[in-house]
Amino acid sequence: GQNIDQPTEMTATEGAIVQINCTYQTSGFNGLFWYQQHAGEAPTFLSYNVLDGLEEKGRFSSFLSRSKGYSYLLLKELQMKDSASYLCAAMDSNYQLIWGAGTKLIIKP
Amino acid sequence: IAGITQAPTSQILAAGRRMTLRCTQDMRHNAMYWYRQDLGLGLRLIHYSNTAGTTGKGEVPDGYSVSRANTDDFPLTLASAVPSQTSVYFCASSETAGGDNEQFFGPGTRLTVL
Numbered sequence: 054g055q056n057i058d059q060p061t062e063m064t065a066t067e068g069a070i071v072q073i074n075c076t077y078q079t080s081g082f083n084g085l086f087w088y089q090q091h092a093g094e095a096p097t098f099l100s101y102n103v104l105d106g107l108e109e110k111g112r113f114s115s116f117l118s119r120s121k122g123y124s125y126l127l128l129k130e131l132q133m134k135d136s137a138s139y140l141c142a143a144m145d146s147n148y149q150l151i152w153g154a155g156t157k158l159i160i161k162p
Numbered sequence: 163i164a165g166i167t168q169a170p171t172s173q174i175l176a177a178g179r180r181m182t183l184r185c186t187q188d189m190r191h192n193a194m195y196w197y198r199q200d201l202g203l204g205l206r207l208i209h210y211s212n213t214a215g216t217t218g219k220g221e222v223p224d225g226y227s228v229s230r231a232n233t234d235d236f237p238l239t240l241a242s243a244v245p246s247q248t249s250v251y252f253c254a255s256s257e258t259a260g261g262d263n264e265q266f267f268g269p270g271t272r273l274t275v276l
Binding site: 057083084086094095096097098101103140142144148149150151152153154155 | 202203204205206207210220252259260261262264265266267268269270
């Protein structure tokens, strides 16, 4: 079956660094997406990885290891506005996204 | 219109009633999607359309139908609502299906079926 696993909740301190992990099992693989979703709002795109390695985009970076079925999202210099849920999604062989349940990130001052 | 819009924002519906959730995008995207989001679960794909005139079933299509008569509109219909269809429904679109095409999401419709 197809499955995405990520932690349910994480807590971090303002100004710190946090890493949110995601493991995936899909029928075929066409890339890994990360989205951010603030409470009561729609998801918004953060990053896409299809090749192994690290993609950096400002304070956010995303890593992929295809052989391990593993990705992480790294958030640096945390700000209070980063309090949100972070959704991991893998694209399968039918080009459909399989979504994790999301990681709720709580930022404390 | 800027981006992707959904209507209504929220709705309380009696079980057994028919309901259509509307979705419109002005980005001329070829692909459109309907998801439901329930607490503790990931987004689940209900139906999708890779281009106008075609539709496909996602992971949880039962009890729902869609149509794609043109590029911009992708309505979702619940023929006879049941309480298990209480959820937040998101419509999304992408330039094409697959690859690095990010999906853009509408603001969502919160549906309660009593």
